[in-house]
Every structure is written in C-alpha cells, then in structure tokens.
Amino acid sequence: MTEKLDGSIILREKFIHDARKFQIFESHYRTVKGDERTHCFLRYPPSVRIVPITRDGHIVLIREFKFAANEYVLCLPSGTVEQNETVLGAAKREMEEETAYTSDSLTDLGAYHLAPTLVEQEARVVLAANVHRLQNLIESDEYERDRISVVQMRTEEILVAVRDSLIRDGQAMVAILKAFVHLGIGFTLP
Numbered sequence: 444m445t446e447k448l449d450g451s452i453i454l455r456e457k458f459i460h461d462a463r464k465f466q467i468f469e470s471h472y473r474t475v476k477g478d479e480r481t482h483c484f485l486r487y488p489p490s491v492r493i494v495p496i497t498r499d500g501h502i503v504l505i506r507e508f509k510f511a512a513n514e515y516v517l518c519l520p521s522g523t524v525e526q527n528e529t530v531l532g533a534a535k536r537e538m539e540e541e542t543a544y545t546s547d548s549l550t551d552l553g554a555y556h557l558a559p560t561l562v563e564q565e566a567r568v569v570l571a572a573n574v575h576r577l578q579n580l581i582e583s584d585e586y587e588r589d590r591i592s593v594v595q596m597r598t599e600e601i602l603v604a605v606r607d608s609l610i611r612d613g614q615a616m617v618a619i620l621k622a623f624v625h626l627g628i629g630f631t632l633p
Contacts, residue, residue: 450475459483464523487557487564489524491534492614494552494622495544495574501595502619503542503574504610508590517594517604518612519619524567534569539577542593548572552621557614568618570625598628 445453451472459467465487473479495503509516522537524530531549539545552568596604601619604610610619623630 447472454479464488484560485562485564487562487566489530489565489567490521491524491530491537491567491569492519492521492618493534493538493569493571494519494618495538495542495546495571496622496626497544497595498573498575501597502601503538503544504594504596504615505541506592506594507541515590516612517610518615521614524565530567531569534571538571538574541591543577544571544574544593545577546571546574550625552618552625555614555617555621566614568621570622598623602630 447453451474454471454473457469457471459469461467465485467483468486469481469483471479471481497503503520504517505520506515506517508514509518520538520541522533522541524533528536530551534549535545548571550570550572552570554565554567556562557564557566601610605616605619610616622628
C-alpha cells in the first residue's frame with residue numbers, strides 16, 4: 444500500500460483504459476479519517492513546452508488545430524519526452540519538428556502541473572534563446588504539415604494576445620509566464 448502526503452492510503456489502483464497518448468486509472472483509497480473513496484485520473488508521459496525566442500526578441504508560436512477545442516489554437520511547440528531522451532533533447536527535437544527553428548541555448552525553467560486534480564504528468568518548460576531557422580529542413584509528419592503554422596510575436600503582442608483571449612491555451616500561458624519571469628520581462632500592457 445502507498446501512502447500519500449496527506450496521509451491517505453492507496454488500497455488499490457485499477458487500470459481502466461489505454462488511449463494513444465495517456466492512460467486512465469482509478470485509485471481506491473482510505474482517508475486519514477477512515478473514509479474509503481475513489482478517484483479517477485489520467486496518466487500522461489513526461490512532456491515539454493518550449494518558449495522559443497529569436498535574436499531580435501520575437502517569440503515563435505504555432506497555430507495548431509486542436510480536435511477537442513475544434514479550433515486552431517495559438518500555442519507553443521510542445522511534445523512528449525521519449526524514453527531515454529532528456530528534457531532538453533526533446534525540446535530541441537519538438538521545436539525543430541513543429542517550427543523548423545533551432546537553438547543551442549536551451550534552459551529548463553522547471554515543472555508545472557497541467558491539472559493536478561485530474562492529470563499525473565511531469566510537464567516542463569524550456570526556454571530556447573537565440574532561435575533561428577534550420578538550414579536543412581527536417582521532414583515533419585503529415586499531421587504537422589497540415590495542421591501547424593508558425594507565428595512570431597513581440598513580447599508586447601504576446602501580453603495583448605493573452606489579455607484579449609487570442610492566446611487561450613493555458614499551458615502556453617504558464618510557459619510564457621515562466622519565461623518572462625526568468626528573463627525579467629515586465630507585464631505592463633501597451
């Protein structure tokens with residue numbers, strides 16, 4: 444039996460479903476007061492979200508079709524950290540695949556929780572400084588060619604886009620916030 448930080452004891456964990464990118468589990472547990480409860484959650488593999496910034500200070504975003512939202516969403520390049528891959532290695536690979544930009548200056552800005560009540564996942568933010576276009580474009584898959592386009596914005600434009608709900612992807616907003624705090628970029632709107 445596993446004990447949680449709040450003193451709850453996991454009595455059993457039941458696998459419910461294996462989807463392509465995540466698994467669904469159900470935990471049966473006993474609270475410190477002795478009540479037995481059930482909690483369902485999603486288990487995702489580790490992921491990385493990249494904040495690419497060009498030499499002239501533009502942030503490279505992508506506009507990607509998101510099925511559940513049924514819209515093209517302004518967000519950041521991101522993806523799964525594959526087995527035996529480092530966070531920085533995954534960040535570089537995903538940025539190159541989704542944007543055709545690269546960088547040798549990558550900084551891991553740390554972890555964040557996607558939705559801590561519902562999702563178990565190690566999600567990290569990586570800052571990619573001095574990004575530039577790849578000389579030799581790598582082959583992207585059909586999904587990325589058909590559903591992703593690259594957009595550049597200045598930091599002031601990013602703030603306005605968040606304020607005006609043009610950037611609505613919560614993970615992108617968290618990553619941008621972490622990057623701006625790391626870089627000391629202020630939050631005064633134009």
